[in-house]
Amino acid sequence: MRVVRAARLHLRDATSDKVYDVDLIENEALGTPERYFVNTRYGRRGATLREGSRTPEPLTAEAAARVFDSVVVSKINGGYRRVDGPETSAAPEATADGRAAVLRARLSACLHQSWAERDRDRLLWRIGELRLAAAAPDLIALARALGPARASYALVWALARAAGAEAGPVLATIAADAPGSVVRDLARFALAAPLTGAYRPPETEPDLPGMVARPAEAGDVDGLCGALDGLARHDPGRVGPTLVALGRRAQGSPGLHATLCAALLRLPARPPYLIGLRRLFKHAEMADDPALFGATARRFETAQAMYRAGRSHAYVPDLRRYVAVDSARRGPEARLGLSTATRAYMKRRIWRALRKRGAAGDPAFAALATGFLLALGPEDLDSPTRWTAWGRQPDGTWGRQARARGPLARNWTASQLLYRHAPEARPRAGSLTFLETGAIDPDRRDEAFPDLWSARPDLALRLAAEGRIEPVARLGLRVLRADPRSCAALNAAEIGRLLAAPHDPVRTFAFGIAQARLAAGIADPAELAALVAALLAAALPEARALALRRLAAGAPVGWSNPDLAAALLTSPEPDVQAALPDLARARALPPGLAAPLVARLVAWLRAMPPEPDAAATAAIRGLRAALPLLWPDRDMPVASETAAALIAHPAAAVRSAGLALLGQSEAGAAGLPPESWDALIGAESEDIRIAALFLLARLDDARLGPYADRVVAFASGPDSAVRQAARPLVARLAAADPGLAPRLARELIGSLFRAAPDDAYAADVVALLREALPGECAALDDGTLWRLLQARADGARRLGAALLLDRRAEALSVRQIARLGGHPYRAVRDWAMAAFAADPARFQAAAAEAVLLVESDWPDTLAFARGLFDSWPDTAWTPEALAVVTDSVKPEVLAFARHLLRGRLRPEDAEAQVLRLLEHPAPSMHLLLTELLTEQAVASEAAFVRLIPLARIVMLQVLRGRVAKDRMAAFLRAEALRSRARAEALLPLFADLTLSGTARDRSAAILALRDVADAHPGLAVPLVWRPPETRGTVSVSEGAR
Incomplete structure (x- = not known):
């Protein structure tokens, strides 16, 4: 016996650490074709593995190989990884040629034998995956043998991918006569896609409603989404076919293709869009269309399921009620779709489509993966979460282990692509998520199929420059860093793309390359200018500073290259705009550069969208400010027709730039038709009004006169910049028309007494009066000046302050x-x-x-x-x-x-001052008053009567004014003892003091009453004299003595 093939698989997640071994065994002793077995060993790593077999009976080599592949694929789909070799070498056959030969042999057998439809479709699918062009004749023969009525999805897939243009007629027949719409649509898409080469049968029917076709052909993404939304409300059954038709048409139109992919990213994976999205995904998978694949795959990868599979009723948040699943998900107007099972299937299928291509070494893997990764945006990132869980330690014991979910943990395909080989990342096949057991090194090559990525540095450049999320951009950055030759081959335009990337690591990497290139020296002047232009457009301040230092040093000269000059003039960055005056003064614009530079500026302005963003608007304003620096003699080579085209642009900023270009040209205001002035001066845009006013300044006094009312209105209008631009024109108008100045001065001064429309209004009007109407300001009478100075309105006070400085x-x-x-x-x-x-x-x-x-x-x-x-x-x-x-x-x-x-x-004035101080409310003056109190100061009875209320205030203060109270008490006692009449007037005050105030003041008041009674017998003093009590002898005890 011998081992023909073997696979070693490993799975580790939060609670498992398992291995699974698969062996294809040949028993040579049997001597028959059926001598192959597929055996397995599985269990926890480090423990004794259990053994089993997937072949109760011996099989042929082909059948055993299919079983072997099936076991390995099923385990990989379940989350296992191969640990016995790189993925790109996971060849089912010994070599690619051997694999192709086996598949062709099976196809030949299928053509001449009766195979089960399921087995036939699996074979066809695999042939299509590998794009075996050698199988084209047999595929076409099989298609003709089956006929359109029996043509399957897998057959169309294989014909399109393997046979290509040769299969065109067969595919056209299937597209026309196949009974199922799924197969029909796939065949029609294959005929429209580049798969079939130049073979293009004519469309037999118009597929697109007019409301959808118009924005689609115009490239209006918002309009297309709105049209599809309207179609979904009024005729939901047509949405799916419309999306399929759009995908088919987009294969021959790059503009429509980009518009459709952008619109698909906004469409929800919900009925009635769901069917169209699924079919477009399948079509893109067949055609290896990266952008379409990425857009549709992203919609399913990030979608939320509408209901849980396996239940008869489901609560649908979108509908806010429970619905019967079977009835709600069927028919052209289905309201329910994308169950948890369907979503999981789509997520697995997306990654399987990529994994199969990667395992086969198909270059399309990197292209499709790039399309998917570039479709991801910041909205697809989750907040990272961290926790701890019990798990088996490497030494076999149990303990708490750190766990985390990264921003892309729930994105199965993205996590597989980015972190498949990261030791800290563990896939969880059940939930289709990734766990992290530690921090993943962002600079380590952990991506899936790294060899295929390394073969496509162009795609790595796209990921780094265009990736909307940092993990994607870092993948491209890792691939570029690992290939010094590719980095050395980057040209200035490509470095500029990296400098313009939205992520700091990419910009820093590109800046380092640019810095090294400049330090080493660049012989080609055009390449040097292009690199400096790229640095000027960079978001990194240090990149722009480096470019400005090079320009200030004259290497290269800022006006030596039209592209570099255009980059300087169209930069929205304040530091670049601030450097323009010095660069313009250092070296004049060469005569031969003016025309190509103007052509680039005009093309840049014409390409602006109808509503430029803030950066573009700032760049256009900077351009307008820079034009007089380069063409101080107003000899800019701009034709009136060119400026008129810009003035007709829908963007207000571009129209203002067109007026500025016309103002710097030799034609000047004469290049503008007279009927256009009213529209320009009355435009809503501040930029247009300012540009029109600057252009008006080039008119002579006679032609300027008819616009006097408009100019004066702008000079006191609500926009500060417009007011400042109109100020020189008002001065000219006032000098030319003596009757205008007095009337205008009255109106402007009157406006200063009213509420200002903005904070700068007062300063602008005051400057206007002083600069344009100095005679009227000097002629203002003193009464008007005083009124201005005392006004409550800030504008009037400001004018009064300005005029006062010139008065005696x-x-x-x-x-x-x-x-x-x-x-x-x-x-x-x-x-x-x-x-x-x-x-x-x-x-x-x-x-x-x-x-x-x-x-x-x-x-x-x-x-x-x-x-x-x-x-x-x-x-x-x-x-x-x-x-x-x-x-x-x-x-x-x-x-x-x-x-x-x-x-x-002076002493003679003391009495008068005391009389005034007697009525002063401030307590701080009471002490001073007590210093001035003399018999002479209050000699008159009127003064004494006014003193008593103040004395009451002073004497009844609690814990305050001790010195003033003592002085006042002494003075009043002396006056009471001196005069019986005054004593009688003071008795109520003394009596009140005995009942309130501090103990010291009460005692002093009682003593004063006693002295007054002694000095003036007969006065009704509120005192009662009582004899002292007679006390007996106090006995003291003997002990106390």
Whole structure:
């Protein structure tokens, strides 16, 4: 006996660590063709394996080989991996030629013998998988023998993939006469696909509804999805055939193909789209169509099942109720589809289609896998989860082991492609998920069939540059890094694609290659310019900085190559746009470069979509700003017809660029028809209005005059950039029309008193008035100026502040200048303080009004005022001036008032100040008042009457003002003892003090009442004299003595 073939399989998951061995044994002693057995050994790794056999009776070599393959494939589908050799060598036969010979022999036997349909279809499927062109004659003969009525799905599959163009007539017959729509559609798709070469029978019927055909042919993805959605609502039975027809037509139209694949990524794997999606997947699998395969496979791989298989009724979240499964999933208007079993089958079939190609060494594996991986997006990633579970340790013991699910754990196909050989990744065939027992190294070659990936560096480049999720991009990056020759062969355009990738590892890798190339030197000027242009377009700031340093050094010259110049002018990045003025000043644009550069710029603008994104809009604005730098003499070689085509573009940003190009050309405004001006100036887009205003500036005064009202409206309109662009035109209009200036000044000044449409409005209008209407600003009367300065509207205050700086101090009164010390604008306050310092005699002469300066809320003004007023002579401080200061209620002003009164108050003025202080509400002035209280200060009865309420306030304060209370109490007691009338007026106050306040104040009030009673007998003092109590002799105990 001898072992003909052997397979060693291994499965390890969360709770299992098993091996499965399969042997194909030949018993030479039997001497008959039926001498082969298939034996198995299985069990837990490290333990004694159980033995078994899959062949109770000996079989022929072919039959035993089929059993052997079936066992191995079933175990691999169940999650086992082969550990006895690379997957690409898992050949069922000794060599590819031997395998082909065996399959051809079986096909010949099938052609001449009666095989069961199931066995025949399995053979045909395998021939189609391997694309055995040598089997074409027998396949065609078998198809003719069976006829269209008995043609199966597997037969069409094999004919299309193995026979190709030779099978065209047979496939056309099947497409016309086969009874089943599945077989018919597959044959029709094969005839439309590149599988059958140039053989293309004419379409016999229009398959597409008009509402679907129009957006599909126009490349409108949104419109196509909307049309399919409308068809699904009104005629759901036609959705599936429509998708199949679209897939068929797309084989001959690259534009339609891209549109369909983009639309399929948005369609739900739900009725009525489900049937069409499944058939398109099968068609793409047959045709090895990477994009179509990827789009349909992604829809099934990421779909959620609508119901659990095996139940008669199911709750469908999409329908929000329970439905009978059998009735809801049948018919053209089925509402239910994609059970858990169907979804699992589709997920397994997607990976099986790829695995079979990989095992056979088919180059289509990498192409189809690339199509699938590029279809994945960030929305397909899950949040990583981590936990621990009990499991068998490597030493055989049980313990807690770390477990994790990565972002792609539930994506069976993606996980198989990316992590099939990762020791930390374990497939779970039951749930079709992957577990992670540790961190997977992103730079390690763990992908499935690495040899096939290494043979396609072009696909690795696509994955790295176009992959929308980082795990996919890293796969391409690993393949490129492992192949130095491919990296060295990358040209500037390919490096630019990598630099534009959305993932940092890819951009960093590309930047390293570009940096090394520049350091080594590039002899070809065109290649050098292309590489620098790619760096300018990169998202990495350090890449752009490197390119700008090279350009600043003159190697290469920025304007030496039209593509490089176009990259500079169309960059949306602020750092590149900021470097343009220096580059333009360093070297002028060569005459021979202008025309090709303009042609590239125009082509770039024409290719813009109707609604450019933010980056494209920023790039167009940067281009508009850069044009005057390169063509300062306005000699840009742009034809009026070219600019007109851009001005007619649906994108507002492109229209504004067209106006900018026209403005830098020799034709200028003359190249624009007169009837176009109203439409451009009245456009909704700010960019268009600004560009139109700049172009208007090239008109002479006579042609500019009719647009005066529009220009003036823009100069005070709601857009700041438009207002600034209109400002020079207003100046020209005002100079040309003397009657316009006064009217415009009145309107603009009036608008400043109203609510501003935006924060920049006030500054823009003030700048407009000062630059365009300086005469009207200088002619404003002092009353209007004061009204502007005191207005509540910020715009009016801003204009007043701007005009005040040109006025002399004599234009305003002393009181007005003092009030300006509290203005919110620093320039106004500085002007007021300068007026005080320049003419002190004027302000000292009107001191009562000048001291209003201390009422300012601004610390700078208050500090200035204190320093200035401290320097005034005593003669300047009249009682009226002091009264203004002391009447304030601001703490900082009152502190200054107390300072003035203590140092500048004349004795003869004390009585007047005391009378004012008696009514002051601030407690901080009470202490000062007690310092000024004298018999002379309150000699009049009116003053004394006003003193009593203030005294009550001071004396009844709790735990406050002790010094003021003591002074007030002493003064009132003295007045009460001096005058019987005043004592009688003070008795209620003293009586109240005996009932409230602190103990100290109560005692002082009682003593004051006693003294008043002694000094003025007969007064009704609220005191009762009681004799002291008589106490007896107190006995003291002997012990106490």
